[in-house]
Amino acid sequence: MRCPQCSARDSRVVDSRDLDDAVTIRRRRECTVCGVRFTTYERVEAARLVVVKRDGARQEWDRDKLASGLQKALTRRPVPEDAAEQAADEIEAELRAMGTSEVPSSQIGTLAMEKLRGLDQIAYIRFASVYQSFEDLEALKREVDSLYNERGTGARRKRRAAG
């Protein structure tokens, strides 16, 4: 770990704490040469996780790929900037909590859709239309209808005057 100020390799840990996600350790370090203090984050290297696709092909779990898929669905939607990253982290935590080393891709898709559904309905429909590839407009309409129904009676509908 090089000092960001003088590039010395030697530093001592002055403080160390687990972050909320329980797999990241935050360390405050002090350079033994120039005395500057800086922070490092260490992640516990997690066990291998393999995704089994529909056709039986196996692929190394790729959290970043999921995050970018979620990010695409959330583009320009009114959600926090880190919503996709956070959702990807939560999904990974859920997958790891299952304690198995192989996860079907369909399960990841389901978890992702659940997250998006809670975050933003448009993002959910975007993701679902790619992932689930609704076989026709009727299937898509049913999904949208079910979202409307979930909103309950209190939902306001904007109605634009024609012309």
Ligand SMILES: [Zn+2]
């Ligand atoms: Zn230094």
